[in-house]
Amino acid sequence: AQSVTQLGSHVSVSEGALVLLRCNYSSSVPPYLFWYVQYPNQGLQLLLKYTTGATLVKGINGFEAEFNKSQTSFHLRKPSVHISDTAEYFCAVGDTVRRALTFGSGTRLQVQP
Amino acid sequence: GAGVSQTPSNKVTEKGKYVELRCDPISGHTALYWYRQSLGQGPEFLIYFQGTGAADDSGLPNDRFFAVRPEGSVSTLKIQRTERGDSAVYLCASSLQRDQPQHFGDGTRLSIL
Numbered sequence: 682a683q684s685v686t687q688l689g690s691h692v693s694v695s696e697g698a699l700v701l702l703r704c705n706y707s708s709s710v711p712p713y714l715f716w717y718v719q720y721p722n723q724g725l726q727l728l729l730k731y732t733t734g735a736t737l738v739k740g741i742n743g744f745e746a747e748f749n750k751s752q753t754s755f756h757l758r759k760p761s762v763h764i765s766d767t768a769e770y771f772c773a774v775g776d777t778v779r780r781a782l783t784f785g786s787g788t789r790l791q792v793q794p
Numbered sequence: 795g796a797g798v799s800q801t802p803s804n805k806v807t808e809k810g811k812y813v814e815l816r817c818d819p820i821s822g823h824t825a826l827y828w829y830r831q832s833l834g835q836g837p838e839f840l841i842y843f844q845g846t847g848a849a850d851d852s853g854l855p856n857d858r859f860f861a862v863r864p865e866g867s868v869s870t871l872k873i874q875r876t877e878r879g880d881s882a883v884y885l886c887a888s889s890l891q892r893d894q895p896q897h898f899g900d901g902t903r904l905s906i907l
Contacts, residue, residue, distance in 0.1 A: 685836075715895065724798070724885060724898035725837070771836050781827060781850060782896065784836030 683708045683774050687785035695793050696764055702757040702788045704746075704772030713775040714755040715782065716746055720768045728770075731755065742766070767792045796820065798899035800886050806905045809878055815871040815902045819888030826869050827896060828861055829885040837885050843869060876906045 688703040706712060713732050717725040729740025736748040746757045755772060769789050773782040799818040807813055819826050825844055829837035839853040843863045854860075858876075863869040873880055883903050887896035 717898075722900070724900045725887075727895050727897070730895055773836075780825065780844075781839035781842050781853065782829075782837075783839070784829075786834075786836050 683712070683776070683783040685772050685774050685783055685785035687772055687788050689788055690786065691789045691791070693791040693793060694762060697761050700759050700762045700766075700790065700792075702770050702772075702790065704755045704757065704785060706753055706755060706772070706774045708753075708774055708776060710776045710778055713777075714746075714748060715773040715775070716740065716744070716755075716757050717771045717773060717784075718768045719771065719787075725771065728757070762790075762792050764792045764794060766790060798886055798888055798897055800884075800899035800902050802902060803900065804903045804905075806907065807876060808907050809876060811876050813873050813876055813904065815873075815884050815904070817869045817871070817886030817888075817899060819867065819869070819886070820890075820897055821867075823888035823890050823897075824866070825889040825891065825894075825896075826863060827887040827889075828869070828871050829887065831883045831885055831901070833882075840871070840884075873904075878906045880904060881906045 684707040686705045715730045716728040729738045731738045731748045739745045744759050769787045771787045772785045775782045801816045828840040831837045841861050842850040846866045858874045861871045883901040885901045887898045889896045
């Protein structure tokens, strides 16, 4: 069985600050890991994904995440956030056995001017 | 190009009624997924199609829920005898192949009165 835990349901930072959104996963087989962003009244947009290979993954809009197998983590970060990054962020895990994704409960990021 | 299209965007109906939600995936995408997102939660898997067949329907909550994809493209999620607890945003996603990232539609917001 798979599961995802996102620590911190709400995060508020100032524009230009570094932001770190935490994600820990559980999977009985090698995982695929994803971060999605959801703007109000919209579907989910893929930010980045990890399947195999390099553990530091770069995505769109300046976001990056690092896969850490020993800590079963896939934290998302951005060195300098913009007001337009205000949205909800979801971490998800999948694998080659079960095609469906298991999502965390999300972290709402609020970027203050 | 065109993304995943879901119709209607909003649906309000009375308890006990039957509803159909439609998903038009990205052209050429063989894999199609339905998820349900309750307020303040991450999406939860309902059913996955590979081509015309339901490869995994383990997420359907009960036998009131059913989905079809008769020609391997458009899919319809059907809910019989709706209950107030069925109120949620129903998201559809598609991917080019089984192991490719999923692309999401904007969802159908279903409200059961």
